[in-house]
Amino acid sequence: MFLHEADAIGNTGVPVCNHSLEPVEMPRKPIKQFNVEWLQILDEGGQSDNALLPSLGPKEIQSLYEWMVLSRVFDEKALALQREGRLGTYAPVRGQEATQVGSAYALDPADWVFPAFREMGVGIVRGIPMRMLFQYWSGDERGSDVPIHQHYFPTSIPVGTHLPHAVGAAWAARYRKDPVVVAAFFGDGATSKGDFHEAMNMAGVFRLPVVFICQNNQWAISVPVQRQTATPTLAQKAIAYGIEGIQVDGNDIFAVYKSAKEAADRARSGGGPTFIECLTYRMGDHTTADDASRYRTEEMVKPWIAKDPIDRLQKFMEKQNLWTSSYGDQVRTEAERRVAEAVREFEEQPPQDPSDMFRYTYYELTPPLKEQMDELLNFLKDRDSKKD
């Protein structure tokens, strides 16, 4: 076709639809295609796809089982203590043991964990003294006084806000040439927060050694995950940030372990971040002060009883002769003993010093804080002396 010369303002005079010329094809075509992968290795019946099984020896599998039982017993105890007024508001983890234990087990001791507030299983596996977990949930700040060498950042309650922290720590680790991975834990609700977007985006842009572990337990208090997002999976959100993503059966300890291990290895070798969506279910209430029967029915919860992560592994282990009922009892008893001991330790803790609230506000007590601390201590001394 020939074109007129463009006039002074760029009009060519060529009509929009020129039927006398040959047809040109510019079909709309996809420029990128993505897949979202699902991983399941162990099903409800305890059957496994042996090709996918991670390389874990019998002792390690038993270890995984024992950690999950310990996590479950801790959780049950915490609920009981709360009902008796010995613990404050508590967020139970029942049903999410595989998600937590499986991923934590895949990390190196030197790796860092940035938890939200429903990661007791992760904490236990990482070696946080259970006594401290009880302290935290009883409203005692000393429960957050986790030794730094455990690389476990304090509990962060405002949803999703700790994700940029994980990203920053990952940056610093790489800057320092520490071969560590930063694992950030959060739920499905967190994916609706702005900080999630910002953290995922920066991790992707800077190719940081972060593993984003999303415990999709399908509930954010009363809001189901279908209300949290219009996407059928959360894992696909990774695509938007240019990072690896995968959806795994969160009640399948092997799938969780394997995907977490792969992600950690990838991160450690400079391959960048991974987003793991662990599809699981929050079997209990949001917290001990919540009543889930207000917004979900027994029918919704029931199918997940059959998907219980501990039962599933037990079935697998039975097949492998790694589990007997006496072994099971033993594990349970030992778990109960350890938890009871932690309760004892917890309840024997001396009361906090009132001056505690002032000591950690700044590196050094500022003059106004020193004044206020003295004010409080004098007030208390006065009040106590009047009582005598």
Place this chain on the structure above:
Amino acid sequence: MPKEFRFPDVGEGIAEGELIRWLVNEGDTVAEHQPLVEIETDKAVVTLPTPYAGTVLKLQGKPGEIIPVGTVLAVIDETGAKPAAAAPPPRRDKGSVVGQLEEAPEEAQRPVPQAKPTTGRAPAPSAPMAMPAVRARAKQLGVDLSRIKGTGPGGRVQMEDLERAGGPSVPTAPVRAPAITPTGPVEEVPLRGIRRSSARHVAESASRVAAVSIFDDADVTQLEEVRQKERKVAEARGFKLTYLPFIIKATIAGLKEFPYLNASLDDARDVILIKKYYNMGIAIDTPDGLMVYVIQDADRKSILELAGQMHQLGEKAAQRKIELSELKGSTITITNFGVIGGNYGTPIINYPEVAILGLGKITDRPVVRNGQIVVRRMLPLSLTFDHRVIHGAEAARFLNSVIQRLEDPDRMLIEGK
């Protein structure tokens, strides 16, 4: 060992409950977390689990009883018994997602406070306004603020108002003075008018000036002769010819020689103002009190003119017709207490002048002249001067020069302008 199980604080401000039924019996072995008792609160029936495993020694409370939170419900002999699986407690909406909220009791409780009429001290009808510093000072001085008229905006009491406490229009409690407690009957005379301003004036002088007095005598025998000889001239003009006009002239002559006695000290600038004009202040006693009228430019007036003006001003003062302008501006003052009596005194300087000449009673006195005792008319003189400005020798010389002229009137004739 026996452990007490008390009705726990189950949250939401539950303060008590009704015991519905026991789920165990005394003597039973219980596991940790085993349901023990059902209690009905105002929200729902609560099942309380035992925190201790062991044997139930005692159960306290009967069905139907109201049990307050904290009361011992059971005593359990704790053993290391293996806990059985606890039955899950019934769910109950706590109306929260975290924490514990206090719940209002259903029955009518303490009424929500309404604005009640004042039950305490009635507020002052118009509480005085004053800055904190003024209040503090008032307290220090023992002054009742509500009795002081404030001159600040909106009637605010200012620091000056405090210092002026006892100001002209408002009767107030005395400032600074210690309480005077007479031990016998008294008559109270309010300090008013000239007496009051006079009192304050002398107080001010006394507090500011370094007053020193020197005394001497002038032999006015000759001066007396002149006065007697010329008095008719004055009387023809309607006034008397007293010693005073002569003394004024002699004083002025002395001032011209010793100008520092005709001065004022400006404290603020540390400057002595030597006046080049001579206004003679004459202190007189009036029915209302002591006044000082002023003869302006006394150095330019003749003795006769001085006598005339003195008469005029004296009359006006006596009749209370004297004007303010006639009471101001003196550069030195003469006070003639001698008309009443007395020889010497320590007159108080008419501040801000620096000298005052006091005249005692002229009397015949024996004096020694050329080794002989003779009788002469003697005028006692008292000069108080401000030692800040004038030193003693200077003052003495000034007095000498005044006396010279008084003792030798002809000298005033040949000098006088």
Place this chain on the structure above:
Amino acid sequence: MARLNIVQAVNQGLQQEMERNPSVVLLGEDIGRDGGVFRVTEGLLERFGEERVIDTPLSESGIVGMSIGMAAYGLIPVAEIQFMGFLYGAMEQLISHASRIRTRSRGRYHCPMVVRTPYGAGIHAPEHHSESTEAMLVHTPGLKVVVPASPLEAKGLLISAIRDPDPVIFLEPAKIYRAIKEEVPEEEYAIPLGKARRVREGGDLTLVCWGAMLHTTLAAAEDAATEGLSAEVIDLRTLSPMDSEAILESVRKTGRVVIIHEAPRTGGLGGEIAAVIAERALDHLKAPIDRVTGFDTVVPLPKTENYYLPNKEQVLQAIHHVMEF
């Protein structure tokens, strides 16, 4: 008339305003199906439907930002932020936009929205659930900040807030959500914003407070009365715009004042109130202005929360202090 607590009074207020004006919509986390974590919006989803009672994704910035857009378009959104501690994610929306839309558009657009949030300590909750940072909001020009101290107040102030053409932050003191019940009129009524109320009349000193602290203050005032001291108690109700005249009138009468707030001392509204008093009523003061406040620390967790919150004894101590002068 029924005896209602704050939760019920707010619920009633919301319901009545929604009935009165179809433009009023509610949005927030867990407010529909769950009726709100404190049950403040109980029954409203059933009554008004999903289009007017919206369970949102977990996104405070989104909730407040969306409210701004809704308001600009003509709706009257009443957003719930689950706890004041979670409001901070939405601060950019509040400070950079909600407070300024009217200014920016020179009055063409405005933001008649309400953000309701439980605030304050005293419910033995985990971290972030006890915040009292109203000073940050009062410091933002363009926002109004309201704090009811009782059920009757809550309904009337909420109705005014919803009808107010400016963005209003409605802080609900969680500590007393259910601790007080009082007679609340069935019919709709509005308590004006910007006006404080005198809860207790007295002549010896003035106590200024708001929210849950009102009750601590009243308790102290009662104790002081047994000592012969007559305390006047002012409940501010609206923190921005503050009713300075009410405070000044009382201070001019009594000459002594104590301000009580649970928020941290430095930068707390006690300082602002003290400045206003010093500027305009210094002549009347007989004693220094005293404050009883929370400390300049993070609010402690439940085990030591009581050391932080101002208590009746501390208020009494301050009362004695100002009476010494």
